[in-house]
Amino acid sequence: MFKKLAVIGLGNISHRHRKNLRALFPKSCIIVMPTRERNIEPSGITNADKIASNIEELISMRPDAAIVASPATFHIEHALKLVMARIPILIEKPISSNLSKASKFLDVVNQSEVTVAVGYCLRYAPSMQFVKAYIEQDRLGTIYNVSVNVGQLLSDWRPIDYQNSVSANASLGGGVLLELSHELDYLRWLFGDFNVLFSQLRNTRKFDLNVEEIADIVMVNSQGIVFNLHMDFVQCKAQRHCSIIGEKGRLDWDIAQNHVELHDFCSSEVIFEVQDWQSNSMYLKMLVDFFAKVTQKKNDCVAVDDAFRTVELIERIKHLSTYGKKL
DSSP: OOOEEEEEOOSHHHHHHHHHHHHHOTTSEEEEEOSSOOOOOSTTOTTOSEEOSSHHHHHHTOOSEEEEOSOGGGHHHHHHHHHHTTOOEEEESSSOSOHHHHHHHHHHHHTSOOOEEEEOGGGGSHHHHHHHHHHHTTTTOSEEEEEEEEEOOHHHHSOSSGGGSGGGOGGGTOSHHHHTTHHHHHHHHHHOOEEEEEEEEEOOTTTOOSSOSEEEEEEEETTOOEEEEEEESOOSSOEEEEEEEETTEEEEEETTTTEEEEEOSSOEEEEEEOTTOOTHHHHHHHHHHHHHHHTTOOOOOBOHHHHHHHHHHHHHHHHHOEEOOOO
8 A cells, every 4th residue: 555655854763764664665665855955866875765855856756655754843844745735644753843833734734634643652662551551540549749850961862963963953953852852742641731830941061052951840730740850961871761659659660671660668579671672663663553544543643733732831841941050
């Protein structure tokens, strides 16, 4: 059914998606398009059968589906034209770096019948599924507090010219709030929407970027659960951790390692772990889920209105933020 598939963008996430599309659909023609219009040589671009220099040329090739993996500031520009051409699309997170553009795009999608999903792959991590079920089954009882800590040294995460990477530049949708918006997405998925009580953004002399390098946020949801969220580009050792305190115990959850510990009145024990887990499995599951949605089968794809609320939350955080002293 999927004879032609397109991927927009030439960065790391585009490379991953093309590789995974080739694994899932080995006989399909994969079309790749750069973020900005330009002529590129196919040599050196792996898992690409055809090159489109711009969105109009790509649409004229009539792909059966497309993945928008350009920087966040270009997502809506590319996605709107694909929706108008009635081409199903998966948009990499976040849906946009601009709330107004995201709102207009949501209106267009709601008035169309085109399949659109947003790529928050972390929802497909095994421990994410486990913790969601654990909470829904009320295994912790009343939940009081949630603390999240996510970060990695930017120069390790983006080792090749990190200062010009998407993460480091406002014009490309960089900064910890947009680049690490997985945390805001999964917290909303697990606990619902939030009110933002406090937010401080900071930068360092080490990187001195034009985007926030550190964010500390306090939020509360309708149940009265208080959330403390720390995000940064400065930790020497990468971590993605969440701690959930409830009346029946505390979950310490290492998301990157898919490892969950329960500490209760009597003991501490590992209640979930995955040995030799490969992170690419999340991306593969997300693609399989997207194509299930395209073919109108059961799926758990992130809808545009859901992803819009995460961008809306980021805007509220920025609006309420104070800037701390440069460190």
